Amino acid sequence: MSLDINKVVIKTSLASCFGSHFKEVEGANAFIDELAQDAEEISFEQGEYVFREKDAPEYVYIPESGSLMLERSTASGSRQVFAFLFTGNLAGLSESVSYSFSAKALTNCVVIRISRKLMQDIFDKYPSVAKRYHDVTGHILSLILDQLFIMGQKSAHQRLAHFLLDMEHRLGRGTHRFLLPMSRQDIADYLGMSLETASRGFSRLKKDGLIDIESNYHITVLDNEKLISYAD
Amino acid sequence: MSLDINKVVIKTSLASCFGSHFKEVEGANAFIDELAQDAEEISFEQGEYVFREKDAPEYVYIPESGSLMLERSTASGSRQVFAFLFTGNLAGLSESVSYSFSAKALTNCVVIRISRKLMQDIFDKYPSVAKRYHDVTGHILSLILDQLFIMGQKSAHQRLAHFLLDMEHRLGRGTHRFLLPMSRQDIADYLGMSLETASRGFSRLKKDGLIDIESNYHITVLDNEKLISYAD
DNA sequence: TGACACAGTTGATCATTGTCAATGCGCCAT
DNA sequence: ATGGCGCATTGACAATGATCAACTGTGTCA
Incomplete structure (x- = not known):
């Protein structure tokens, strides 16, 4: 059984x-x-x-x-x-x-x-x-090409915004709140930037009211529209 | 016939x-x-x-x-x-x-x-x-992953050196001399950098004696070893 | 031959991002 | 509680690379 x-x-x-x-x-x-x-x-x-x-x-x-x-x-x-x-x-x-x-x-x-x-x-x-x-x-191949496009064309902050939208979509299950399973270092290594730049990106997005951060891993997207245009 | x-x-x-x-x-x-x-x-x-x-x-x-x-x-x-x-x-x-x-x-x-x-x-x-x-x-997928790795981890100059080694391998037919079919802008858009940065990369490599440039498109790799360690 | 177009190079400056160092915060073990 | 550890944040500064602009070289066409 x-x-x-x-x-x-x-x-x-x-x-x-x-x-x-x-x-x-x-x-x-x-x-x-x-x-x-x-x-x-x-x-x-x-x-x-x-x-x-x-x-x-x-x-x-x-x-x-x-x-x-x-x-x-x-x-x-x-x-x-x-x-x-x-x-x-x-x-x-x-x-x-x-x-x-x-x-x-x-x-x-x-x-x-x-x-x-x-x-x-x-x-x-x-x-x-x-x-x-x-x-x-x-x-899978087209997903990797998307990633390559982002790496080649977007700034660090844009890449981070893009990443958060992806996580919201995949982890949020319809809501705007999700729990990241990876560290800042992991995110940085994924997006091709330093740990500090990734962290500053989070802080910036929080300060601008686009996301909320509780306990570092719990993220809520507050303003989807703005985050999308930020990721542009 | x-x-x-x-x-x-x-x-x-x-x-x-x-x-x-x-x-x-x-x-x-x-x-x-x-x-x-x-x-x-x-x-x-x-x-x-x-x-x-x-x-x-x-x-x-x-x-x-x-x-x-x-x-x-x-x-x-x-x-x-x-x-x-x-x-x-x-x-x-x-x-x-x-x-x-x-x-x-x-x-x-x-x-x-x-x-x-x-x-x-x-x-x-x-x-x-x-x-x-x-x-x-x-x-093909593994080639794209290689490219993604390079985009995420290497500096502009390193990416260019890597690119030239790839071209030497694919276009050189065993020799160190080859004719690039693409413009500097194409190379820049491939490597995720500005046209000017790509151009400066070429100039730098020429000045340092790692490559020779005739007529912009004819490239000769003069020092393979150094180019490889440069691309590191 | 000269004027123009085009692609590339070079220079100056500025923005972005990396690096190093200090600090903050939560968590765990004592 | 307290100290230490791991991770994240923040600040100051340096390096990298983008942008804007001027200039060079080469080829084409009148």
């Missing part, structure tokens, strides 16, 4: 990352059911690595609860955060030789792990679904 | 973008042959658009001669260049609803155009090849 409940949770997570792409595709539900049978749930403590850059990309991972961060570090100590992953987001889909980043647990979390080999076998049974597989990757 | 020669050229281009991923895959050569039959060659004048951001992504494009630039512009006039494409590079593989960028001809060029629908049909005949299809997308 407890196992059944687990499978329902897994299916929900799978549906949330594949569902929108496989909508109205023949066999999509059966595909997700079968995938859920092969999925494993693994727990990670905050700060642990789910996988590392050099690992062979054997699995696809989906946070079921908690958050992950995709990052790449250099020997010289600098770090680029590529993405933050929340419930139902997906990592490791299109790596070939090795992962091109590491995945680190931002919080204690439960992660769904799916063998890519097994997923491939299941794809063979659902050719209509397999054909749409690329859409998922294409979607 | 002239048609046969054309097909050979097309196959060469196709092989150069798929070959490395489909190496030792069953049916890879037959797949490329069949793809070449469906490929069309289309000429573009310098400055023309091969496709635009909002277009439905019906085709995949591969420059056969000449160069393309993938870019996204805003209403406010700013522009991000995502990539430069040379002979045998590939654009439009994993777009779903629309292209997420426009492709502009940097020079007069001949571009191979392949219908994605037809390519899909051919994939159905070569399942071993189809399974490796993802590797191509995965490779």
